[in-house]
Amino acid sequence: MSLRIAEIFGPTIQGEGALIGQPTVFIRAGGCDYRCSWCDSLHAVDSRYRHDWQVMQPDEVMDRVVALSGGQPVMVSISGGNPAIQDFAPVIAQGRALGYRFACETQGSVARDWFADLDLLVLSPKPPSSGEQVDWVAFDRCLQAAGRADRILKIVIFDQRDLDWAQDVAARYPRLPLYLQPGNPETDPAQAVDPQDLADRMLWLVDQTVGRGWLRPRILPQLHVLIWGNRRGV
Numbered sequence: 001m002s003l004r005i006a007e008i009f010g011p012t013i014q015g016e017g018a019l020i021g022q023p024t025v026f027i028r029a030g031g032c033d034y035r036c037s038w039c040d041s042l043h044a045v046d047s048r049y050r051h052d053w054q055v056m057q058p059d060e061v062m063d064r065v066v067a068l069s070g071g072q073p074v075m076v077s078i079s080g081g082n083p084a085i086q087d088f089a090p091v092i093a094q095g096r097a098l099g100y101r102f103a104c105e106t107q108g109s110v111a112r113d114w115f116a117d118l119d120l121l122v123l124s125p126k127p128p129s130s131g132e133q134v135d136w137v138a139f140d141r142c143l144q145a146a147g148r149a150d151r152i153l154k155i156v157i158f159d160q161r162d163l164d165w166a167q168d169v170a171a172r173y174p175r176l177p178l179y180l181q182p183g184n185p186e187t188d189p190a191q192a193v194d195p196q197d198l199a200d201r202m203l204w205l206v207d208q209t210v211g212r213g214w215l216r217p218r219i220l221p222q223l224h225v226l227i228w229g230n231r232r233g234v
């Protein structure tokens, strides 16, 4: 089965969540069933960009990952778009045979059997500011499909309403590691980010969580955005 791929890049460092700082190659799948108002990867979502996506076979995808990593079996993050609308099982099988490890980033709207072949499933349910609505039945199916793979929740926070929502979600999943990351309001790759604004958002989020006695979540900025801004392919 062929795959629609928006980009394959790296090695870079994982900029978000549990594996932050780890050398990683990214496979960004083309196409998404959501349209988050603040999506920072529209070039992998909006069908206006589909002519830039490449149709690739699984072995071509893995060949590219091997070439980029010089054959060193690093962590591979399958992101998008929503990679769960496609079949990444053959890519993961080929990569694992070579010693590569796999994480996947998804919003949790579509469950796949291949989630169980991952090392880490990053589930990122979308808060009210995104304009999307979570289907919790589908979300719970994603959690179950992960089998014995590690799973984390990573929630983007723009405002107080998102934070209240994240607290409710956290209560629903008391045993899952929880990561919060401040939203980046500037998602145009042609525009510079405002580092002071990002720092202020991080500070606000720490104040509103740790500062008020909510000590469960880990709070992390998007490290790659601090380093490279909104540049693509990093």
Ligand SMILES: C[S@@+](CC[C@H](N)C(=O)[O-])C[C@H]1O[C@@H](n2cnc3c(N)ncnc32)[C@H](O)[C@@H]1O
Residues within 6 Å of the ligand: 032, 038, 039, 040, 041, 079, 080, 081, 082, 083, 105, 106, 107, 123, 124, 154, 156, 181, 182, 183, 184, 185, 186, 187, 222
């Ligand atoms: C582009 S998404 C692709 C994977 C999947 N569709 C999802 O949303 O989880 C990768 C991660 O970037 C986060 N993200 C997207 N836009 C963002 C923004 N403007 N600020 C902070 N995080 C953002 C998403 O919430 C998700 O955790």
Ligand SMILES: Nc1nc2[nH]cc(C(=O)O)c2c(=O)[nH]1
Residues within 6 Å of the ligand: 012, 013, 014, 015, 016, 026, 041, 079, 080, 105, 224, 234
């Ligand atoms: N360095 C880096 N870290 C990331 N973590 C999650 C990303 C994503 O867009 O899924 C991402 C990305 O695009 N670049």
Ligand code: SF4
Residues within 6 Å of the ligand: 032, 033, 034, 035, 036, 038, 039, 040, 041, 042, 045, 080, 081, 082, 107
């Ligand atoms: S689900 Fe992810 S890729 Fe899709 S629109 Fe939202 S942030 Fe963008």
Ligand SMILES: [Mg+2]
Residues within 6 Å of the ligand: 040, 041
């Ligand atoms: Mg990103």
